[in-house]
Amino acid sequence: MDIDERAKAVVRGWGIGRLYPPQAEALAHALSGENLVLAVPTASGKSLVAYLALVKAALAGRPGLYIVPLRALAAEKIEELRAFSGLGLTVKVATGELDESDAEIQGADIVVATSEKADSLMRHRSRWMEGMGVVVADEVHLIHDVSRGPTIEVLLAKVRIRNPRAQLIALSATIRNAREIADWLGAKLVQSDFRPVVLREGVSEGTSILYADRKRKMLLSPGEPVEALVLDSLRGEGQVLVFVNSRRSAVAEADRLRDAVRPLLAEGERARLTKAADAARAGERTDLHERLARCVADGVAFHHAGLGHAQRTAVERAFKERALKVIVATPTLAAGVNLPAKRVVVRDLRRYESNLGQVPIPVLEVKQMCGRAGRPRYDTEGEAVLLARSEDEVEPLMEHYIYADPERIVSKLGTEPALRVHLLAAVATGYVSGEGDLQAFLGATFLSHQTDGWQLDGPVEDVLAFLHDHGLVQRSGADLRATALGRRVSELYLDPLTAVRFIDALDLMGKRRITDRSWLHLISSVPDAQALYMRESEWGWVQDLAERERDTFLVEKAEDLVEDEDFLSQVKTAEVLEWWVSEYSLDAICAKFDIGPGDLRNRVDTARWLLYGLREVARASGAGPLPDIAPLARRVVAGVKAELLTLVAFRGVGRMRARSLWAHRIRSPEDVRAGKAEQLARVPLIGPRLAQDMKRQAEGLPAGGPPAAAAGEGEEDLKAPEGEGAEKDRPKARKPAARGRRQRNLGEWPR
Secondary structure, eight states, X not given: OOOXXXXXXXXXXXXXXXXXXXXXXXXXXXXXXXXXXXEOOTTSSHHHHHHHHHHHHHHTTOOEEEEESSHHHHHHHHHHHGGGGGGTOOEEEEXXXXXXXXXXXXXXXXXXXXXXXXXXXXXXXXXXXXXXXXXXXXXXXXXXXXXXXXXXXXXXXXXXXXXXXXXXXXXXXXXXXXXXXXXXXXXXXXXXXXXXXXXXXXXXXXSEEEETTSOEEEOOOOSSHHHHHHXXXXXXXXXXXXXXXXXXXXXXXXHHHHXXXXXXXXXXXXXXXXXXXXXXXOSSOOHHHHHHHHHHHTTXXXXXXXXXXXXXXXXXXXXXXXXXXXXXXXXXXXXXXXXXXXXXXXXOOEEEETTTEEEEOOHHHHHHHHTTBOOTTTOSEEEEEEEOSSGGGHHHHIIIIISOOOOOOOOOTTSHHHHHHXXXXXXXXXXXXXXXXXXXXXXXXXXXXXXXXXXXXXXXXXHHHHHHHTTSEEEETTEEEEOHHHHHHHHTTOOHHHXXXXXXXXXXXXXXXXXXXXXXXXHHSSTTSOOOOOOGGGHHHHHHHHHHTGGGSSSTTGGGSTTOHHHHHHHHHHHHHHHHHTXXXXXXXXXXXXXXXHHHHHHHHHHHHHHHHHHHHHHHHOOSSOOXXXXXXXXXXXXXXXXXXXXXXXXXXXXXXXXXXXXTXXXXXXXXHHSXXXXXXXXXXXXXXXXXXXXHHHHTSOTTOSOOOOTTTTOTTOOOOSSGGXXXXXXXXXXXXXXXXXXXXXXXXXX
8 A cells, every 4th residue: 555664564563464454444435535434343454544544644744633422542543653753744732721832732743632732723724734635533422421422523624624725534333324424514524333353242230241242151250240250251361341320329339359369469560450450559548549559459440421530540550550450430431442352241231311310321322331341462252241230131231232233423512612612613613604604514424414403593593592692693684793702702711601701700799708719609600610419417407508608609599499400410519629729638628528529620621611711701801800819720730728829830830749848938939039948848748849949949949938829820730621530430410309499490501
């Protein structure tokens, strides 16, 4: 094939000497510049096809974009693509703020970005995005996802409109209606069931496994069903992924498996696991992280979105290095990083959903979990086993999941929130300036491909009326033009309803007692926030808090809302942030509010972004006095009281080190300059290296203290949300009807 010999050398360096049949078929289309939809199972080499197409285009002077749904996947892809840097190609990852231009990727030949970041670059009219030669959309089946799907779909539609010569390559492991997606993109379809590692799917009730080919295997290991399946695989030197439907179940199941797995560990493995357990304890200690470390030391781990980034990374690394034997995970792992196992056990096939109770998990999601079975280079076959609660359930599960096709991929762009966000962006960035443009834009979407055009007229008209009525878009006959406010809201990547809520709240400033809680509640009440659910045991104290502070809330008639669950969820979420900036320990916050460190990090990221957005919306709209929230934003980032802001401005100094310095009467840059490095180093948590660095920093700071930094400045681990926070593996509990509390219609408040 027409592949640069240097690129071939890179691929051979990965141990790949021959292409799989679907790869060879797909590459023929990809290298000739044709649009392509490649739908083949996990571990069948989809990414390699995309890489070689990107490399060929880049060597010809046509830059390429690789779109992923999650930042964790971006890290994987950038590492692999940088193997081609020896060909003279510059590969960069776009992970900066959503309200940033394309300065970080200028000069890149290949860029890896989340769909949100790529869409943001288009909203900022990135020149780099205009000249793309190849656009790869990984995990394109996520068009079906209500949170991420519309962004992926609109992004591809915009590319087709603005840059029709760009080559589109869409990848997925599970698409039932792959032909429909290929027709939408005007693409060749390569679809195959080929897997380099054969997948055997079956159902077990705990004593045997019935496979799809009707063959049966007896389980010789004793114990309860999950334990029997795990031990059966481990005795064959195979790692295991166990999928459960909740975080509590993940932790509990991992704890249960420790005693069974521990005796199977070799001495050398114990030492490696001890090191991995230490990595799982990184950062501020919490009970959850300590429980994880104990599990990891025994060869088992749990994995869910509530863990901190360092903990998830430690688990994933130990599993990839084959030190860790078992991971018990929620389904979020199935859509995340590449962690294949010899055997996958799907324990739970139902989950709780608000207002619906326990419902079956979709076939598409179960197939995604099953696709993790089989480790290339280690296994000749992988096994995916669903767990039946009894022998009577085996055959129904075989019919419903093993022999079933996944659900069709259906566009989720037609919902009002999605249309609201993306129609404003289309007008603000010039894709739509009139009725004709509007029809062309909608006609390029997968939604239009699946729907009769007249069915969209009503919802689109409603959204345009909303945008016009709230001063975001101006309509003059058939012409559409974004206002300055509308353009800024689009650039900020805010839901227009969030901006409207901000403006309404600013009009109430003179009528309320304004405190930090006013702003924390406001940013917890908008559509772009993810309010925490209310536990039954929390109703009392949250209602008491809402009653005491009702004159601080920037809402109309707060006294009427203290029995509404949605309002109380927002009050609770704001209280989490209040505890964080009041310097409560991470462990205390997690215990009080029943959240994980990862949940808190997501709320902090989102709060910083929304506080910044609030300030920008206030400036663009001229609504009310400009709120003085910069200090609060800095406190939210660092998790400190106001007195520590000058200390956390030092690089390398977080909330715990800053409080230690304060306790030892080092409270300003002047104090750092005046003291000796040796004295500074003796402060707990500081040490010689950081002490020397702080002295160097202090010499460059003005006498009045460090300049007021923008929220998040210097905090490399805190980025504006790009979709990660949308990971949801915990259902939102609904208030029991028996309590008899009134439910109000909150109008434009998010439900």
